[in-house]
Amino acid sequence: MKLFEFGERTAQVHDVLVTLAELAERDDARAVLLESTDDPALLKPYLNRLDLVVLRFPIFRDGRGFTQARELREYLRFSGEIRAEGHILPDQAAFLRRCGVDSVVLPKDGNGDPALWEKQLRQFPVAYQRSVLPERSVGPGLRVEEAS
Numbered sequence: 001m002k003l004f005e006f007g008e009r010t011a012q013v014h015d016v017l018v019t020l021a022e023l024a025e026r027d028d029a030r031a032v033l034l035e036s037t038d039d040p041a042l043l044k045p046y047l048n049r050l051d052l053v054v055l056r057f058p059i060f061r062d063g064r065g066f067t068q069a070r071e072l073r074e075y076l077r078f079s080g081e082i083r084a085e086g087h088i089l090p091d092q093a094a095f096l097r098r099c100g101v102d103s104v105v106l107p108k109d110g111n112g113d114p115a116l117w118e119k120q121l122r123q124f125p126v127a128y129q130r131s132v133l134p135e136r137s138v139g140p141g142l143r144v145e146e147a148s
Contacts, residue, residue, distance in 0.1 A: 010081075019035075032054070069100045084101050
């Protein structure tokens with residue numbers, strides 16, 4: 001598994017990755033896999049012991065993973081790593097980062113080149129959407145990420 005990190009948190013490797021259904025039965029679980037149909041709010045009782053939440057994107061046009069990431073960061077205040085896996089494209093890199101995703105499992109096809117992901121992160125520095133990252137206004141409705 002090859003990872004691309006967005007730089008906010010260091011990617012962690014976990015031997016045990018459980019599903020949401022298995023989480024309640026596994027006190028030792030530190031990493032959970034959320035399918036696009038899973039409700040992130042169900043993780044609330046377990047967030048204090050989780051280091052990693054992996055969001056599975058079944059197909060690139062399914063945007064529920066973006067919503068799940070945003071909910072984990074913004075409403076549930078999850079401070080651990082959020083990772084995206086599945087059918088994701090380099091074009092989605094900036095959106096993933098703005099929603100709070102820390103790393104992606106790089107696809108094994110031609111979209112798995114880290115240089116493509118880096119290029120996409122730099123391509124559009126200005127955005128209309130609010131971000132979970134620190135940002136500042138640069139004009140009517142325009143935002144840019146603040147330098148760390």
